[in-house]
Amino acid sequence: MNFSTTDFTIFAIYIMAMIGFGVYLAFKEKNDTAESYFLASKTLPWWAIGGSLIASNISAEQMIGMSGSGYAIGLAIASYEFMAAATLLVVGKYLLPVFLEHNIQTMPQFLEKRFDGRVRTGLAIFWVILFVFVNVGSLYYLGSLALNSIMGIPVHYAVIGLMIYSGTLSVFGGLKAVVWTDVIQVIILILGGAVASVLVLNAVSDGQGIVEGIKMLYEKAPEKFNMIFDKTDTYFDIDSGETKSAYQLLPGLGVLIGGMWIANLYYWGFNQYIIQRALAAKDIRESQKGVVTAAIIKMFVPFIVVLPGIAAYVMKADITKADQAYPWVVNSFVTSGFKGIVVAALVAAIGSSICSMVNSASTIYTLDLHNKFFNKGGSEASQVRTGRLASLGALVIGALMVPALANFGQIFQFIQEYTGFISPGILVVFLFGLFWKRTTTNAALAAVFLAIPLSLLLKFALADVAFIHRMGLSFLILSAIVMGISMMESKTDSPKAIELRKGLFDTDKTFNFWSFIVIGLLILIYSVFY
Numbered sequence: 001m002n003f004s005t006t007d008f009t010i011f012a013i014y015i016m017a018m019i020g021f022g023v024y025l026a027f028k029e030k031n032d033t034a035e036s037y038f039l040a041s042k043t044l045p046w047w048a049i050g051g052s053l054i055a056s057n058i059s060a061e062q063m064i065g066m067s068g069s070g071y072a073i074g075l076a077i078a079s080y081e082f083m084a085a086a087t088l089l090v091v092g093k094y095l096l097p098v099f100l101e102h103n104i105q106t107m108p109q110f111l112e113k114r115f116d117g118r119v120r121t122g123l124a125i126f127w128v129i130l131f132v133f134v135n136v137g138s139l140y141y142l143g144s145l146a147l148n149s150i151m152g153i154p155v156h157y158a159v160i161g162l163m164i165y166s167g168t169l170s171v172f173g174g175l176k177a178v179v180w181t182d183v184i185q186v187i188i189l190i191l192g193g194a195v196a197s198v199l200v201l202n203a204v205s206d207g208q209g210i211v212e213g214i215k216m217l218y219e220k221a222p223e224k225f226n227m228i229f230d231k232t233d234t235y236f237d238i239d240s241g242e243t244k245s246a247y248q249l250l251p252g253l254g255v256l257i258g259g260m261w262i263a264n265l266y267y268w269g270f271n272q273y274i275i276q277r278a279l280a281a282k283d284i285r286e287s288q289k290g291v292v293t294a295a296i297i298k299m300f301v302p303f304i305v306v307l308p309g310i311a312a313y314v315m316k317a318d319i320t321k322a323d324q325a326y327p328w329v330v331n332s333f334v335t336s337g338f339k340g341i342v343v344a345a346l347v348a349a350i351g352s353s354i355c356s357m358v359n360s361a362s363t364i365y366t367l368d369l370h371n372k373f374f375n376k377g378g379s380e381a382s383q384v385r386t387g388r389l390a391s392l393g394a395l396v397i398g399a400l401m402v403p404a405l406a407n408f409g410q411i412f413q414f415i416q417e418y419t420g421f422i423s424p425g426i427l428v429v430f431l432f433g434l435f436w437k438r439t440t441t442n443a444a445l446a447a448v449f450l451a452i453p454l455s456l457l458l459k460f461a462l463a464d465v466a467f468i469h470r471m472g473l474s475f476l477i478l479s480a481i482v483m484g485i486s487m488m489e490s491k492t493d494s495p496k497a498i499e500l501r502k503g504l505f506d507t508d509k510t511f512n513f514w515s516f517i518v519i520g521l522l523i524l525i526y527s528v529f530y
Contacts, residue, residue: 003151003339010340011151014188015347018181019168025177044280048179049290052277052356054297055182057084058189059353062305063346064142068323070309073235073246074224075529078302079255080264082522085298087264089515091278092291095269097504098434100284107272107430108368114433114496115441117372122448123429124368126422127272131361132394134419135273136354137401142323143350144402149327150343159399165347166354167395178355179277185348190297192345193304196326200311200333214307220314227529228252239321251466256526259420259468262475266423270430273360285508292514299521354395362390420467424475425451432482437497443485447478454478 044052069077104110108127112120144158153161201213218225226233233246254260268274281287312325319328334342366387375382428447432439454477458470465473507515 003343004336006337007340007343010337011344011347014340014344015165018184018348018351019165021184022168022177022181025180042280043282044179044277044286044290045282046286046289046293048183049277049281049287050293050297051186052179052182052352053088053274053290053294054301055186055189055349055352056274056277056356057294057353058186058193058301058305059139059142059349062301063189063193063349064146064323064326066305067309067312067326067329068321069249070224070306071313071317071319071325072237072309072322073249074221074226074310074313075302075306076227076229076246076250076255078306079227079250079260081298081301081305082525083255083260083264084268085295085518086522087261087268088291088295088298089518090265091269091275092288092295092511093505093507093515095434096278096287096291097284098498098500099275099279100281100287101504102498104279106364106367107270107275108364111429111433111444114498115429115444119429119441119444119448120368121372122445123426124364126426126448127364128361128369130419130422131273131357131364132397133401135357136361136394136398137404139350139354139357140399141402143346145323146327146346146350147343149324150330150339150346155402159402162347162350162354163395163399166351166358167392178352178359179280181355182352185352188341189345189349189352190304192342192348195338195345196330196334196342197304197307199335199338200308200315200329203333204311204314213311217307217310217314221310224310224313225529227526228255237322238319248464248466251469254466254468254472259466259471259475262424262427262471263420263468265431266427267419270426272364273357276356276360276363288507288511292511292518295518296514299518354398358391358394358398361394362387365390420471421455422451424455424471425478428475428478428482432479432486434498435500436483436486437493438486438490439482439497440486440489440494442489443482446485447482450481451478 066077066080099110102110102113104113106124108120108124111123140159140162143162144153144155147153147158147161148155198210201210201217202208203213204216205212223233229247229250230252231245231247234243235246236242237244251258278287278291281290308329309322309325312319312328317325317328317332319325330339330342366383370386370390371383375386425447429444432447433444451474454474455470458465458474459467462470462473
């Protein structure tokens with residue numbers, strides 16, 4: 001650990017500036033209505049949406065967790081990033097037009113509009129639990145691990161610091177403060193991440209530059225650039241000291257045509273934490289431009305979150321856990337002054353994601369649960385007050401989950417697998433609710449409440465099957481259940497079916513042009529590294 005006075009100064013200036021900016025926004029914006037606090041008064045431009053989507057998504061689970069997976073299994077882990085870019089195009093063209101036309105504020109609200117209050121409540125509870133106990137807790141854990149490794153800050157103090165930093169931005173300022181600080185933080189995190197990647201790649205190539213560095217990585221560890229695994233591919237799991245199946249983590253073509261789509265469609269299309277930014281757009285065109293901007297940036301994210309992990313592997317990093325790869329790179333190759341920028345970028349990534357998750361958990365709790373059961377007909381001021389208290393509660397509970405997460409290996413894989421317990425059910429309910437008019441409420445309820453038990457059953461009954469395949473199987477089973485119940489209950493369309501008007505899915509030339517660019521890059525990458 002070699003964090004100089006210059007690094008501390010840069011880091012401290014950044015932290016204080018962001019806290020000051022957050023406090024300024026909190027006092028500048030009145031936030032006296034639920035729409036202003038939870039949806040930024042629906043005034044967000046495309047560039048703020050795109051930047052906030054990336055800042056909210058890239059966090060410790062990417063910079064630490066995905067680098068750790070890069071160390072363990074290589075570039076293949078970047079499929080989560082590349083397929084996310086493809087998914088964002090689908091979301092922009094086919095999902096956002098429906099949500100914005102129907103003035104949707106939360107995903108559970110849409111479920112009540114299409115089905116009934118029971119479906120809304122069931123999934124609202126699931127989401128709050130997932131955000132607070134899994135997502136926020138894992139961000140605290142990875143963030144505190146990184147700060148401990150790089151700066152020597154004790155884990156519990158790091159957690160408290162992250163809680164104060166995130167709380168300053170999210171509790172008082174609402175979504176608008178989160179998004180505007182995200183715009184700054186996404187610049188810092190990309191800059192800082194790029195600095196770390198450039199310096200370690202330059203070290204790999206003995207000063208010959210980043211292109212030569214990437215070539216050296218490929219020459220010394222070609223197996224780390226295999227994007228599509230088969231059943232014989234293995235990797236050494238440094239966390240357990242065992243050789244394990246890489247196929248179990250990313251099962252062949254399943255990353256292109258199978259369960260990976262379920263994970264991504266759920267995350268980018270129906271996850272309040274992400275979609276809330278697009279719902280707060282000025283109009284559909286701004287929303288779509290923001291989404292395609294995020295898709296373009298996504299194509300380049302692996303450069304800053306995966307390559308450092310592969311470099312750590314090639315350079316035989318002195319680490320005992322895969323998730324220590326990124327901190328090792330920062331400590332070993334990022335020089336004084338730059339290290340302060342890189343750590344500031346890491347805190348930016350962690351803080352923006354925690355803020356976003358906390359804000360979304362607060363939004364769902366307040367609008368979908370508290371207003372329904374405890375505050376019917378409550379004033380706008382009382383809703384804002386409840387939202388702030390819920391944000392504070394989410395921050396504290398997430399911090400208390402940190403000790404329980406310390407026993408897991410690759411935390412990124414942990415997040416993906418346990419989120420996958422509910423994502424197939426949520427995706428089934430939304431897709432059938434949107435695009436099959438005959439879907440009934442009881443069928444949707446069955447999918448909601450069978451999702452977790454079915455996932456647990458498949459995990460134990462098919463323990464040797466990759467979790468991505470289990471997600472796909474769960475999706476198919478739940479789809480069959482929804483179709484079966486719906487057909488038994490009704491022979492006609494539901495009176496609450498969503499009407500999709502002609503021309504609803506038309507997109508402008510800007511969206512179409514950049515969509516083709518993203519698709520072309522995907523084809524190129526998988527053709528080269530198949």
